[in-house]
Structures are given as C-alpha cells and as structure tokens.
Amino acid sequence: MEIIHHGGKETVTGSCHEFRSNGQAVLIDCGLFQGADTRPLDIEFDTKALGALLFTHTHIDHIGRLPWLLANGFNKPIYCTAATAELIPLMLEDSLKLQLGLKYKQAQRVLNRIRKLLVAKEYNQWFPIDVQQPDGLYARFQPAGHILGSAYIELQLPNQEVVVFSGDLGPSNTPLLPDPVSPERADYLLIETTYGDNKHEEIASRAARLKAIIDRSLQDGGSILIPAFSVGRTQELLFDIEQLIHDHDIDIRLPIILDSPMAQKVTRSYRRFKSLWGQEAKQRLQAHRHPLAFDQCITVEDHRTHQRLVNRLKSTGEPALVVAASGMCQGGRIMDYLKALLPDQRTDVILAGYQAEGTLGRAIQSGDKQVRIDDEYVEVNAHIHTMSGYSAHADKTDLLRFVEGIDPKPKQVHLIHGEPQTQAYFAQELKQRGYLVK
Secondary structure, three states: EEEEEEEEEOOOOOOOEEEEEEEEEEEEOOOOOOOOOOOOOOOOOOOOOEEEEEEEOOHHHHHOOHHHHHHOOOOOEEEEHHHHHHHHHHHHHHHHOOOOOHHHHHHHHHHHHHHHEEEEEOEOOOOEEEOOOOOOEEEEEEEEEOOOOOEEEEOOOOOOEEEEEEOOOOOOOOOOOOOOOOOOOEEEEEOOOOOOOOOOOOOHHHHHHHHHHHHHHHHHOOOOEEOOOOOOOHHHHHHHHHHHHHHHOOOOOOOEEEHHHHHHHHHHHHHOOOOOHHHHHHHHHHHHOOOOOOOOOOOOOOOOHHHHHHHHHHHOOOEEEEEOOOOOOOOOHHHHHHHHHOOOOEEEEEEEOOOOOOHHHHHHHHOOEEEEOOOOEEOOOEEEEHHHHHOOOOOOHHHHHHEEEHOOOOOOOEEEEHHHHHHHHHHHHHHOOOOOOO
C-alpha cells in the first residue's frame, strides 16, 4: 500500500491524493490550488496507471484541476455520488471560461466529455474499482455532511483492510444536512484538519448573531455583504434567513439579494435532492415552507442588473443583505461589492467560511486597513465579522468525535488538508488519546 499526496497535504487547497495497492491505483480528488499555494496547475505526475478518479465533493479545491487531468490523457471512470455528479459540470463551467479562457462551445465539449466519464454511486454500497478485477480494490461512499452530495471514501483492500479518506467533514447539528457518522472500520484513516485547532461557535447562536447585524444595518443603513461559496454556505445562510423571516425577526423592508448565478443553479439542485436533507429541513417542507425559495429573496441574473445594484447601494447607503460568491473573495461578483462598499463604515462584511492564506478574504479578516482589488487600493472602513457557526467544516470537537467513533482504533491516522501549525496541534491531541499519527 502506498499513498502519494499531489496536493492538499499541508495546505487547505489543491486536494489530490493517489492510492496504490496490489497493482491498482486510484486518485482521490483533483483540486485547484488557491491563495498562497501557487504551484502550477498542470498535472506533473504520471496518470497512466490510474484506474479511476473518486471525488469526495464539488468544492473547487477538490475538483478544479479535472480539466488539466483530462488534458494529460486521463480517460477512466470518475466515481462520485449522484448529487456530486450533477454539480460537477455546474461548478466547472465558470472555471473553464475564466481560467482557461474557453468559449461556450469549447467549454461544453469539455463538460460533455466529463459527463461521459461520471459514474454516480449510491451511499453505503461497495463497488469494484475495476469490474475486470473482482478480487481487487473496492470503494464505498458515506455521507460526510459537508455539502450536498459530499462523502468520505472507504477503500477495501483484498486482505479486507479498510482505508478511509475523509474528504471534508461537516460540523455537527447543522439543520440542512445530516451529521457525518464514523465508519465502522478504518485500519488507516486520512482525515482533514482545516479547523483541527479551533472550536466553532454554536450552530444555535449563529442566527442570533446574524439578526443582530441585520438590526444594526436597518437602524444605521448600509449593506451587509456575505461572501459565500455557491455550494453549501449559501444554502445554509438562506435556510437561516428563511427561519428569521418566518419568526418575524427580519423586517420585510430588508431585501435579501442572492447575486450569484452559480449559487442559484446549485440551490435548485439542493431542492431536487431533498432526500439528502436533515430532519429539521424535511420538517419545514412538511409544514409547507420553502427554506431555499422564499419570496423575500431577490435573485440577480445578468451582469448589467448586478452593476446597477452595486452602484445603487454605493450611492444610497440603503440597507440590504447581499450573498455573493466567491467565499474567499478571490473573484466572482462579491468583488464589485467589496470594491464599492468596503470604504463605507456603514457596511458589514460577514466572513462565513475558511479564508485560506494569501486570499483577499484572509487579508480582510486579518484587519488590513487597505486591500488591493482590480489593481486599485481600497480602504477598509467596514465592520468585519467572522462567523464560524456557518463553517461547512468540522471543528476540533467534531473531528475528534469522528476519529474516536471508530472502533477498534485505526492502526495509523494521517493528517491532511490543514495548515502545518493546525496539524501539529491536532496531532498532539490525537497522540494524547493513544493514536499513532503519521
């Protein structure tokens, strides 16, 4: 057995792990490098021996280098869950246009090639990596609770040992998706450590904090800007906002603006896959409520309307809550809002997810009073809030619960998808509990 990390080992971006055993090889994720991780996107490792690619979920730091993998000659099955198979082309379409400069028809040719390779698998069902090798490597997807369709991957070796790749694990007690459950067995565990040294604020308190910021905005004016990933964070935010509206805790005068065509498409996918929702979300549906499609939510389709809205909010200072991608403020429509409204002290910016080193989001979160956007320096006078309760990642407590739920203990635990100081802290936590950490 051999594991080679092509990305995402001591960083939180570029996840890409190669697993080799008994003459078979598979790739787990093939993600984009972001922020301070400036390695070339070209695939610089040999792909000829790979029998398949398995995706844990559709965030761009886990799927973004797929076009480069195809350009390198990869033409094998891409296994993932059904929801992930639906979301992959949506998530990659913008990437093909922006990063590779492909026109619509060119992008569609690449996406059609990807669709032909995608093989959707149900949760909790073993399948052979190669049907011609029934005595070889098997895989199984299990719910990870991170975003719609996300999974951790179990690989079963011919000797019946099980290797688990966690992908990104979700936090506990989120209302929209079920909590991840520890695997029955994991002889070798590779686990993400994004927040391995942190504890999130309680999920139950996040809506109260959001309401307090909204109340101040209504009283003093100014926009509330929430940079959010199109998959996961946006839907959690809409879910909480619908609850505040239902409880009459948000003034009906406040427009809720979803300015992200991608997020709108993804939200429709969330609505199609209601069977994957958590119990609380299903109860709202049974009560004839629409937690991801409420009347007060205004969607912005075209760029001209987007630009008019940015200019209006800048000139009037009227209150509004804007949710727009990208979550780390590295492109997308949120950039126009930040450029226009960061200098206004009435503006609130809510950072609701992890901000990787080297991103604009990290600079804003760190308290920089001046940031660079579109080659211009922009003053930061806005109020900056970090709300970890909206993180789609498990925190230290959740990660430890996941590991300790595996009985018997793994022979080895390998830490991935985290910054070095975070991994060092989490490794110490595990060693104190008697785990062998590699």
